[in-house]
Amino acid sequence: MELFNEMEMYDYEQVVLCQDRTSGLKAIIAIHDTTLGPALGGTRMWKYQSEEEAFEDVLRLAKGMTYKNAAAGLNLGGGKTVIIGDPRKDKNEEMFRAFGRYIQGLAGRYITAEDVGTTEEDMDIVHEETDFVTGISPAFGSSGNPSPVTAYGVYVGMKAAAKEAFGTDDLGGKTVAVQGVGNVSYNLCRHLNEEGASLIVTDIHKDSVMRAVNDFQALSVDPSDIYQVKCDIFSPCALGAIINDETIPQLQAKVIAGAANNQLKENKHGDMLYEYGIVYAPDYVINAGGVINVADELYGYNRDRAMKKVEGVYDNIAKVIEIAKRDKIPTYRAADRLAEERIEKMKRSRKQFLRDEHHILSRKS
Structure with a gap:
């Protein structure tokens, strides 16, 4: 898979590879578009047959979240995570703590949630390391079962x-x-x-x-x-x-x-x-x-x-x-x-703001 060609074709912003040898974490975070705001998308844990299959899935899902969030009128971009592993056998606390630290390192560009193969309890562990997670237990102020x-x-x-x-x-x-x-x-x-x-x-x-x-x-x-x-x-x-x-x-x-x-x-x-x-x-x-x-x-x-x-x-x-x-x-x-019209309108709005700001700075100098 030619990852950069794939990213350029559909204008992905960032792909982050995360591994933790102690816990067995192998995760891919894909951020497709943050025009409307930080990327929001769940974490899927799946027993992928190959790393290429995992890459293809996370890219497809992240782009889908951009469109879903935009069409829903949310001020959020699209992203997704896949964790390579069997959700019935390979989970452990250390894995989700390590994953939470990687999310924290993105400083709010990506917000995660539960998805196929992950649960509310898994997100509670992620929450031990970062606030950039939703779908946690109601005890933490979450919405509960969606x-x-x-x-x-x-x-x-x-x-x-x-x-x-x-x-x-x-x-x-x-x-x-x-x-x-x-x-x-x-x-x-x-x-x-x-x-x-x-x-x-x-x-x-x-x-x-x-x-x-x-x-x-x-x-x-x-x-x-x-x-x-x-x-x-x-x-x-x-x-x-x-x-x-x-x-x-x-x-x-x-x-x-x-x-x-x-x-x-x-x-x-x-x-x-x-x-x-x-x-x-x-x-x-x-x-x-x-x-x-x-x-x-x-x-x-x-x-x-x-x-x-x-x-x-x-x-x-x-x-x-x-x-x-x-x-x-x-x-x-x-x-x-x-979805595309809403994203494009925001892009034009931001470009106009940047042009005006540059004009003001030029006059001051």
Whole structure:
């Protein structure tokens, strides 16, 4: 992998390699863009097959966080960390203490949080060495489990997408097919049930399905049948890449709005949804409630304030749809444009400030 070529192509600012022989720490911190503010992104621990695979993953994830934070309206840039190792066997206190010291050394350019393979307890250990960490235990002033807040953001974003498709954001009487009934989507189902929507659910875990059936009077189907059920809204809340050549022709929904990451297998599948007339709520815009919530910790966490910000996911989805109609492009491209336009405006603002400052200094000299 030609790292500098990759960084230059997508304009990454910084990549930091961190190792601690005593604890076994092997971490890569990638900072993509800090135009809007310090980079915020979680720490993923994974048993990568190679160092090159770890580099590719951290770069992809860091760039994704730049777009996610920008589209969410946060004054934060994008970054990410991957720790190479098996999260079930290789963790120890020394590892996360050492990692915390590396973060502290970045002096606030990067703020971390939990992600796949790391936990609230791991972030508590990181917090022993640095304040530049979110998603720690509520005892330290954190927001706690982000799943209910992420679910609420998906719920309000779904309402915005429904308004475009049906002329109203009232979900009462609508049928929503939910793929995956984990922590986030269970809470999403609760909101939908309270508004009077009918639910069709599936999951590879039978107990998760039965919980939704019992609590929300949902109908259940086999995982392979969820794409072809008759519904108004399809809500993917499990695996990525499930919007693809095989599944799109099966869909009967007019809206796709769910919590899963990387729902489109390829960009062309976003184009296909556009051609089919299906309203797609881009995943990194609609599932941003979690990052909006933890970002509030940077100001001293206030749940009411955080939830008010999460309500803004509705407006963000509406903006994406507006840009898509304005520029006659699919919503997945409109989401990128929303993020890029916000970053570009800030870049121009900062350049203007620097020019004015230089002009003032020149006159004084």
